[in-house]
Amino acid sequence: MGWRTSAISAAALTLLVTGCGAAGATNTSNGGVAGQSGVGTAGNLTSGSPASGSGTGSSNATQASTSIPVANYSPLVGKSAPAFTVKPLNGKSSVDLKSLLKKGEPLLVNAFASWCPPCNMEAPDLVNLANKYKGKVQVIGLDMTSQDTMSGLKKFVKEHKIDYPVLLDTKNQFEKKYGVTAYPSTFAISPSGKVILFHLGYMTKQDMNTIAQKLEHSS
Structure with a gap:
């Protein structure tokens, strides 16, 4: 039973780290690849370079996290949205x-789908974050x-x-321009x-607060 538990744990971790796959999604933004391979752990935050890390927690989780290619990089970072x-x-x-952007507040744009498990898992914390940073950071839900x-x-x-505002990407415009692959x-x-x-992937409360704090002090 041990190997089955480990396999299930690894599969669950993969879903949390890399997110739910977007059918047929490819990244054409600025000629880059949103899914540039890197090795990292769930919750990595990037500022323009492929993620890297060793992970913490149980041996199974650590082993899984260091063997999963994490697409936690976007060529858009540092450029105009x-x-x-x-x-x-x-x-x-x-x-x-x-x-x-007319309000003069930074944006936290969360691209999601209602059927995606990690999206459902992080939604309650996003609601709390939006209320906590109201007037300082705009949380935007962008449904694919x-x-x-x-x-x-x-x-x-x-x-x-x-x-918080929920917007509809009915024509794949955001998905294509921002290279959303999961x-x-x-x-x-x-x-x-x-x-x-x-x-990319599920955000913990700490991840969300870290991002919001960086946004709050951005210009």
């Missing part, structure tokens, strides 16, 4: 990056709508009592419109 225009879940008028269903999304929003994928964008950080 690509413009995008999407629809809000509740509302008719389109929303674009420029209008989101072409890979999701409206019924699933509405259920997701209702069950997690999400009160969910959740989180992009930290400064008030001036620069991508300062990218995080």
Whole structure:
């Protein structure tokens, strides 16, 4: 039974670290590859370079984490965030990056899908983070709508009592421009419109607070 438990633990860890795969997703942003291979652990935060780390915890978890290729890198970090225009879940008028930045607040954009287990796991903490940093950091949920269903999304929003803005990427515009290859994928964008950080996979409370603190002091 030991090997089965280890196999299940490794599979679960892989899902948390690398996220849920986006069907047919490829990265064409700036000629880069969002899934550039690196070796790292769940919760790595990057500022423009492939992740690296050794992990902590049980021997099984450590062994698994050091053998999983982690795509926790984005060529967009340090560059201007690509413009995008999407629809809000509740509302008719389109929303674009420029209008989101008009408040002068940095953005934490979380690309997700309602059927994704890590997305569901981190949703309650994102709600708490949005309330904690209200007026300082804008938390934005960006549903990869072409890979999701409206019924699933509405259920997701209702069950997690999400009160921060939820936007719909109905035409794969955000997914393509930002090279989203798995969910959740989180992009930290400064008030001036620069991508300062990218995080792939499940975020812990500590991850979220670290990102929010960096955003709060960005310009």
